Structures are given as C-alpha cells and as structure tokens.
Amino acid sequence: MLRSDIRNVAIIAHVDHGKTTMVDQMLRQSGLFRTEELDKLQGGQHGLIVDSNDQERERGITILAKNIAIRLGDVKVNLMDTPGHADFGGEVERTLQMADGVFLLVDAAEGPLPQTRFVLRKAFARGLKPVVVINKIDRPDARIPDVHNMIFDLFLELGASDADLEFPLIYSSGKQGIATLDLNEPGKNLKPLLDAILTKVPPPVGDVDGPLQMQVLNLEYSDFVGRIAIGKIYRGKVKKGQRIKLIKMKGGKMTDDTVVQVFEFDRLGKKEADELGAGDIVALVGLDDADIGDTVADFDNPEQLPEIHIDEPTMDMVFRINDSPFTGQDGKPLTSRELKDRLDKELQRNVALRVRPTEGADSYIVSGRGILHLSVLIESMRREGSELSVGKPRVIIKEIDGVKMEPVEYLVVDVPASHVGPVMALVLERQGQCTKMEGGAELTHLEFTIPARGLIGMKTRMMTATSGMAIMTHNFHEYQPVKPSLDGRANGVMISLETAKATAYAIEGLQERGILFVEHMEPVYEGQVVAEHCRDNDLTVNVTREKKLTNMRASGSEIKTVIKPPRTFELESALEYIEEDELVEITPNHIRLRKWALKEADRKKSNRNKG
Helix, strand or coil, X not given: CECCCEEEEEEEECCCCCHHHHHHHHHHHCCCCCHHHHHHHHCCCCCCCCCCCHHHHHHCCCCCCEEEEEEECCEEEEEEECCCCHHHHHHHHHHHHHCCEEEEEEECCCCCCHHHHHHHHHHHHCCCCEEEEEECCCCCCCCHHHHHHHHHHHHHHCCCCHHHHCCCEXXXXXXXXXXXXXXXXXXXXXXXXXXXXXXXXCCCECCCCCCCEEEXXXXXXXXXXXXXXXXXXXECEEECCCEEEEECCCCCCEEEEECCEEEEEEECEEEECCEEECCCEEEEECCCCCCCCCEEEECCCCCCCCCXXXXXXXXXXXXXXXXXXXXXXXXXXXXXXXXXXXXXXHHCCCCCCEEEECCCCCEEEEEECCHHHHHHHHHHHHHCCEEEEECCCEECCEEECCEEEEEEEEEEEEECHHHHHHHHHHHHCCCCEEEEEECCCCCEEEEEEEEHHHHCCHHHHHHHHCCCXXXXXXXXXXXXXXXXXXXXXXXXXXXXXXXXXXXXXHHHHHCCCEEECCCCCCEECCCEEEEEECCCCCEEECCCXXXXXXXXXXCXXXXXXXXXXXXXXXXXXXXXXXXXXXXXEECCCCEEEEECCCCHHHHHHHHHHHC
C-alpha cells in the first residue's frame, strides 16, 4: 500500500556543499513560518536555522542528523538533514534507513568528493534513487558540465543500474534560494526542488492494517518524559497507550512495554498524535529500555526487523580521569564511575562509538570514526564542566585471514600548482600512493590512498607546507595489509621540572631552544609539556626559574629581550600533536599537554624498562 500523503527524503552531500543552507531556504519558502520567527532561530547573520547545536554553529558543520517536517499542499514531507563529514557517517547510515528518496547535493565547483562517494554508496545499498542537485551554481569558478560528467562517472564506478544513470538533475543556489531545471532559464525560487520531492521521491510503502513493525533509529532524552525513541513505522499502526513487544537488536530478547505518548514531526518540532501508521516517522515516549536498532513490534504477533549494519570504528583513544596537580581548579574532575556513566550515556545514541575497559580502573578505550568524531564528544564533556585526560589517537588494526590489516583512507587534496611538490612529498613519506592527478585553471586535483595513521597530524603540516592554500578531505576506503611503521613527531618536547608560575626570565632563556607553549605568569606543573624542543630528544627544564636579585647593576641590564607569543593548541591539533607517552588534559577553560608519568624519575624508569 502506498502512502501518497507522505514523502520521506534525506539530503546528503560532502561537508560544506550546502545541505543545511538549502534546508533553511526550503523552510523559508515553505510558507509555514513567519520571517521573524526564522530570523530569531537563525541566531545571527551567519547562523543556520537547522544547526541549533553550539558546536555545529561554531565549527560550521552539521554533527547530528535533524528531522523536520513541512507541508506541500496535502503532502507531508519529512526532511532529514544529515552531516557531511566522514566522521559522522553513522548518523547518515541511520537516517537513510528512514528515507524513501534522497537529494544528493554536489558543489558546482568542487564536484564529487570523498563523502559524496560514501553517502551515494550507502544510498544505492538501500535501493534509493538519488535526485542530483548541482548546488552553488552562482560560484564564479563553477564548472557545471564537468561536474555533471564527474557525477555520471561516479554513478558508473559505484555500479549504478541503467535506470539510476538517468538521474533527475536540478541546478540550484542554496544561498540565493533558487533552483532551475534548465541553466538557460534562471531560477526564481526553489519550486523546481519542492516539485521534485512530490514527483521524483517515491511515497512510502507499507501495510497499515498489518501487525506493527517499527525500528528505533534515533534516541532523544527529555528531563520531563525520559527517553524518546525515534524511527519509521514499516507496518501497522501505533497509538497512545498501546501495548507492544520491544525486541532487542542483539539477541532478540523480547520485553513487554506500553507506548505512553505518540509524536509526529511538525515543522521544526514535534506535536502529539493519537495514531500514526506505516510510512510515518514517529517519536515514542515510554519505551525506557529502547536502544537504536531495536524493533517495536505488535504485542500478539511480534516480528523482528533486520539488524542495522553500521560501519565499524577505525580509531582508538584512551579516556581517563584527570590526575594532574591542577585537577579540580577549573571544573568537576570525573571519577572512573562518572566517566563510565557519561560514556555509556553517549553510547545510547552514538551508534558509531564503542567503549571498552582497560586493565586500569581509571581509564577506558573509546573507539570512533576519526579524530573529529571523538573530539566532538570530548568538547561536549568539557562544556558540561567536566575534567578528563585523553591519550594519543591510534588506528585499529584488524586480523583478517591471519593477516594484520589497517584502515586506509581515500584522500583528496586541491592545491595551487606551485604547492603540488610539498603535498606529494608529505603524503608519499607517510606511505601514501597517488592514484589521480588533474590540472585545473586555479587548483590541481590530487587523489591518494594513505594509511589512516598517516593522516594523524597531517592537516597541520599540510597547511604549513602549502601556506594554508590546500583543501584536504578524506574518507575511509578499505582495510589493507599493514605497511611499515611511520616516523613519529620529528621534535622532542621540553617538560616542566617544577610546579609554579612560568617566568619571563626563564622563558627568555628557553625560547632559543624551541617554541614555547606557555606564557609569562601562567601556572605550570611538574611533568607538563611546556615547549617543543629544537632537537629530537625530550628535555626537562625549569620554566619557573626567577632572576636572582642583587644590589649590583650588571653590564647590559637595560637591554630588553622580546618574548615571542606562545603557540596555542585547539583540541584537535593537541590530539594530533602528542606522542604515545603523553596526554592531553582537558578542563572547561584549559587544554594542556603533559607526560603520562609526571615525575622525571618515573619517566627514566619507564624508558629503561622499555629498553
């Protein structure tokens, strides 16, 4: 049975190709909102209505998939905005489970990039037929015919059928809020895009009168009603007060439960409904034991839906309690129990994350899709007022058929021709292999395969080598046999000998030996990393040393030395910088680098044991 009154459509693309901007314009042109209402939600000139999370607005990326609903005539349209960054692919994979059609946005200048390939492959695996939208046609460097051909080639490469190759094509500018089917006819609004939702996206199919089947694909939490299970009804109906069977995805265990409230998505929020049926995307209150992937089934005739397959994590990181001398000065230090509870809470909705205990009771190994995936979690904990320490990111090595395999990434770099040499040298020295090179009017397009561990710390060095001119994106490619080990950080570090405040006198003497990370009068502790050494060995220094005062004036005492500003670290750059024997201490107001062993004697003992 077709539900012609509903369309469920996901908008997918590579990061920064304009998905969320397009959704914002669709909201503005839907006629369902007052302009003042949307301007208030936008939160500033450069804000986005749908990206309501603080980190999303600060980073300029979508992190969490969003469900919104608009009406086009008599048809209700459930729109799903998805993240574009590869590290949040788990959000995309779950969202596609709810969609019956997808809009694939591709930048008119950049063309298909690694995440475009990833999301398109997932759409094909779900049997979804994409509507292709070439976005940002107003860019001065747009190359629309070339991008069209590149999309066609990508469809072929991913094994698209003949029917899929005849994909609907729309040209648009999300920023201007226009779309057209013919470049010779300038667009006036997004009507061609909205019409395509009705004509090109198939309506959901489901037996409304059959026994209930719904899969939980997302979770929210409310302080008032507790856990909210979100998913798509594949069969039957669900209503308030209905008795159901909850079938766990792992193991198939069944429990009896009752639906307390039923909500449907309406505009930017939800509204309560008495009853919803097959094809609807719903939010159910009262299922406190529901987890992602579980089936909400008919009480008398329960049937489980197939398990959700989410790609495995590729990177590990140790999360541990903060035991530095400054613990508790800035925020609330987490105990091992509180740390475990916080990670367990994150696991409830972040399905691409994994957590396992270590041998020590004060730390856990957290596995994710990449550094950004894990750093967003760390930043969230930091903003909650928590203190913790994390170790160096490490890729996950698997053993497949007796062979040790490591994750390999598909890396794309666009860079001016004058900087191609440094990029090639940087990637090749990290075991990368160049698979494609194309010259352009302004930028040279380079494609590589490279071990995931080769990308740790790559971004900072790439920006330095190309004077910030490189555009670098990457995505998981496949597992390959482990390549030879890569060289670590080229330089050693300077480590504080004392716990006190750094002095200008000590910094003046040390800045010739390296790059300082601390400034005058900044508190430091024993074992804290305070500078990068100009040589490859670590050096313990006294950055708190004060000048001895006498009543004799020394020759040249009036000569002043300029103290260079210290190098500061953002969270991601700190995670990329540290080595195996170091930690990043994270508090609400500070990011510090430190050694695992704070005392010099303990570090020497550890090095002797390793030797």
